[in-house]
Each structure stands twice: as C-alpha cells, then as structure tokens.
Amino acid sequence: MGSETIELRKPVAEDGMALFDLVERCQPLDTNSSYCNLLQCSHFADTGVAATLANQLVGFVSGYIKPNEADVWFVWQVAVGAEARGCGLAKRMLQSVLSRPALQQVQYLETTITPDNEASWALFTSLAKTLNAPMEKSVLFEQQQHFKGRHKTEYLVRIGPFPPSAE
Numbered sequence: 001m002g003s004e005t006i007e008l009r010k011p012v013a014e015d016g017m018a019l020f021d022l023v024e025r026c027q028p029l030d031t032n033s034s035y036c037n038l039l040q041c042s043h044f045a046d047t048g049v050a051a052t053l054a055n056q057l058v059g060f061v062s063g064y065i066k067p068n069e070a071d072v073w074f075v076w077q078v079a080v081g082a083e084a085r086g087c088g089l090a091k092r093m094l095q096s097v098l099s100r101p102a103l104q105q106v107q108y109l110e111t112t113i114t115p116d117n118e119a120s121w122a123l124f125t126s127l128a129k130t131l132n133a134p135m136e137k138s139v140l141f142e143q144q145q146h147f148k149g150r151h152k153t154e155y156l157v158r159i160g161p162f163p164p165s166a167e
C-alpha cells in the first residue's frame with residue numbers, strides 16, 4: 001500500500017477520541033487526556049493533520065506554533081498505526097503541514113525525541129535531508145532534572161532554517 005491512497009486533512013474535534021486510541025496503540029508515545037486530544041484537533045487544527053483510510057484514522061501529527069516564536073512549528077507527536085507504517089506516511093504528513101499557506105512564516109521545525117526511538121530519529125533525519133535544512137540536537141527535558149527519573153531524556157531536535165523555496 002502506498003501512502004498516497006491515504007487521505008490527509010485538517011483534524012476536527014470529532015477526531016479526538018480516535019486520536020486518543022491511535023496514540024494508545026503507538027508505543028512508545030505517551031497518551032494524553034482525551035480533553036488534550038480534543039484541543040489538538042480543534043484549537044490546533046491549523047497546525048496538525050489527520051490521515052484516514054476508509055474513514056479510519058491511521059495517522060496523525062499534532063503540533064503548534066511556538067508561543068512567542070512565530071517562525072517555529074513545534075511537532076508534539078507523530079503517530080502512524082502499525083497498519084500504515086513504512087510507506088512514507090509520517091514524512092508526507094509533516095511535509096503537508098509545512099506546505100500550508102498558514103505556515104509560510106515558519107523557518108524551523110522543532111520536536112523532541114528520546115534516545116532509543118530509532119524510528120523517530122530516522123524520520124526527522126530523513127525529513128531534514130529532504131528539506132535540505134540543517135538539524136541540531138540538544139537536551140530539552142532531562143531524565144532526572146525534569147522528569148525525576150520517571151521518563152527518559154527528551155532531546156530537542158531543531159531543523160532549519162529552511163532554504164528559500166524555488167518559486
């Protein structure tokens with residue numbers, strides 16, 4: 001199955017509970033409250049994307065424009081159901097949000113990744129290469145200092161600035 005058979009669209013509030021279920025089956029992602037998922041699908045719909053196959057939610061990117069940094073799109077979570085993995089869907093979803101007119105001012109993508117999440121490192125490394133943009137890594141939230149030992153260190157990945165588009 002190619003990812004192009006999957007439809008991408010802006011989320012709506014009615015996606016909230018399906019998003020909760022999708023994240024739950026996409027380990028190692030942390031689940032959020034269903035209320036948080038509803039906000040991601042409504043208040044943050046312009047900076048997120050839902051991927052559906054036969055009206056079922058199979059992929060989702062949640063994110064927002066960073067408060068006080070209008071040129072940074074912060075990607076909160078990327079989730080692709082096991083049935084839709086390995087066909088370029090995650091990368092396609094990220095690129096589709098970046099190409100929206102509403103994100104024209106965005107010059108950087110930021111996200112966080114734990115050290116052992118190979119798929120996520122591969123995804124964002126591949127995206128940086130495709131976008132022809134530099135990628136930097138630093139510690140954002142540290143295991144002991146910030147999580148009191150309850151969660152692995154989250155590394156901040158910053159991709160950008162994006163090169164000017166060839167229009």
Ligand SMILES: CC(C)(COP(=O)(O)OP(=O)(O)OC[C@H]1O[C@@H](n2cnc3c(N)ncnc32)[C@H](O)[C@@H]1OP(=O)(O)O)[C@@H](O)C(=O)NCCC(=O)NCCS
Nearest residue numbers: 077078079080085086087088089090091119120122123126
């Ligand atoms: C990570 C995840 C979103 C990738 O989704 P996907 O649609 O299969 O990814 P894509 O097909 O777009 O792959 C993009 C790149 O990452 C690579 N990649 C994807 N999964 C990989 C894996 N498990 N191991 C190694 N590389 C992987 C692909 O080979 C591809 O590289 P390329 O462009 O150089 O060919 C999906 O596996 C997932 O939801 N995992 C659980 C949740 C999670 O960890 N999310 C990311 C943190 S926010």
